[in-house]
Amino acid sequence: MTWTNTSDRALRARAEAVIPGGMYGHQSVMLLPDDYPQFFSRGSGPYLWDADGNRYIDYLCGYGPSLFGYGVEAIDQAYVRRMSQGDTLTGPAEVMVELAEAFTAQVTHADWAMFCKNGTDATTMALMVARNHTQKKTIVRARGAYHGAAPWCTPLSLGVTTEDRANQIFYDYNDVESLEAAVAAAGSDLAAIFASPIKHDTFVDQERPTTAYATRARELCDEHGALLIVDDVRAGFRLARDCSWSLVGVQPDLSTWGKAIANGHPISALLGSEKARGAAAFVYVTGSYWFSAAPMAAALETLKHIRETDYLETNLALGKRLRSGLDEAAGRHGFALRQTGPEELPLIMFEEDADMAKGYFWCNALIRRGVYFHPWHNMFFSAAMTEADIDFTLEVADESFKLLKAAGPLEPVAKLQMAHHAIHSIQPL
């Protein structure tokens, strides 16, 4: 079947009339290569079908939620079963307690759990709990790290005030001196250090945390009576069956979770240690659907899959196969890739591609051939993927390297240049 985008273009025109700018947020394809579809019709296992019926091996996995693949029967059935008894009622169901018990049993540092809807809910609650616990204001966090899209943390500054961003000091991820300087600048007002589990910022190379950095963050929090917060919304359960920083032997006081915890059903969570329980009990946080039972039933089943299957080892093996295969294929055509971060959360960019023209060309060739890669955001695996999916991806990648080589010198990506210019002209905060 030939790749087409007629239906997608028609839907975009309709969307343009009733949605500002045609789409918003992280799923807008505004800054992706030109042929990326905006609208999808279906997902199943590792695959995604766009509005025109083109099939993709999906390395975005819904930007993280699809940990076991789309439409896992046991998880979706748990959702539907609970929904048929009652979902959004006037109070929570027993499953809320069961889920809090399961989570605190699963995550070493956690003694309690609070459930919410967005990753941003969880990170904002973490910030409030830390401020309430310490009765201090200043949050120290890494420059460029994403912690959600509320006024205090959204990456762009439009509609945001300077007061919304007050009481925050920034450090460079993995840079102990920079972290120490930020904490020193907080003086006696340190409420918390926020850390991503790995550096998974967009547009730049990823990094695992160094033990020195993670350990120092823990020490500094202890010295100041502040709370250490690991924001595991994006990477949680994708690197470990515990908080991601268990891999470097550091336990936070608070951790934030979302995306993969219910394999796509809408729930997020804040987990905390005993120390923070009192402060958490008295912040007033809530939402219309935070106590809904069906997503909790789905999360409970997902946690069972996390405990009882080898999804983690599967995803790592797939990640290694993809990484080495891509390096080989790139080398055959005279290209060098920058594949950074853990194999399970790949970010793939090109060497000698400061304006990203190679990456955009190559990704656009991949998308037209049935592989959904992202040129500047970390990607994900689902345990529904097989070696055959990786091998198909490698074939398509090889073909796309060939096309890239044949294309010769490329123009810079106009939409990226425009965005860069726009962002720098509007970011006063």
Next chain:
Amino acid sequence: MTWTNTSDRALRARAEAVIPGGMYGHQSVMLLPDDYPQFFSRGSGPYLWDADGNRYIDYLCGYGPSLFGYGVEAIDQAYVRRMSQGDTLTGPAEVMVELAEAFTAQVTHADWAMFCKNGTDATTMALMVARNHTQKKTIVRARGAYHGAAPWCTPLSLGVTTEDRANQIFYDYNDVESLEAAVAAAGSDLAAIFASPIKHDTFVDQERPTTAYATRARELCDEHGALLIVDDVRAGFRLARDCSWSLVGVQPDLSTWGKAIANGHPISALLGSEKARGAAAFVYVTGSYWFSAAPMAAALETLKHIRETDYLETNLALGKRLRSGLDEAAGRHGFALRQTGPEELPLIMFEEDADMAKGYFWCNALIRRGVYFHPWHNMFFSAAMTEADIDFTLEVADESFKLLKAAGPLEPVAKLQMAHHAIHSIQPL
């Protein structure tokens, strides 16, 4: 069957270990009469069953979402059908465009829609859009009105900084002079006036908006180039098949929606007029599940029910029957009720009951007899309720008035006194 709460107490003990304070947010029963159940097992139509199997006619309706009753087959089937094709994918499905089209067709002032998860998401986006549109900061809003639980608006101040609450000026609902004074105090910095569709604050009498107040809010926004925001999260589609202020002939620039729009499935929305489209297109707001297709399919089906059934007329008739029946029953036993606000969103308190002891005693008698009333939060009807449900409620109410009379003088409600004291000792903002 005798009313019991053994299972509920056992669940509360388990919850206490793994959830801070045992529960949080608006569904915590901490400030409700002692016998209110915390955990529920099932919902169907107008009824709710608690963890012990006691059945209630539910006048909270999940705190709003259940507009047509729990488990409406056509709506839940729309959810499941879309879920089985794909829910949280790497991009939105066609249903997102269909829903934005349906919403803008339904709500007079709306030219565009953005979807999110919490009511708080919608109100926070409204605030950001208004600030981006005007390039000004100050929000004028009613004292005591609930607009969500983010740091800028959550009712308690624990974990909140003074900077989080900056750039807000308060007025008294329905008080034109007070509104004018707040706007004057904003000087040349007015970004928006926020208004609840009715005064539906907790613990105090409700009020419909006066035409003078609503009209003046519109005028003041126009004079200052500011945006008028009606927060219809709680009352939307419960007073009108349009924005609630259509009843007073005033069109806002932005309106916020949630709860009833998908009959309990997790979705909320910001709707806006043409004027605000450009500003909305450039605020960066997003969430992991904001583009999920299944809740959109449920919302589309709910909108169809809103257009094609007489739910609104049914709920009003039920509300009138309940209100007049309760007044009669109270009178028979020598009590006088304060039933305020629209009949469809009743708030029921007692005259001569400043410490709420009568209300608590009476509600506790009702709950043990199968009627879920709330002593200080507005209540809701679902179109699944019948006259027989109302009549059963009136019988139970009559019996409970009799018990209240027999009880003689009551002690003040200790938990309310403690909460009042705690709130006043911690509210520095």
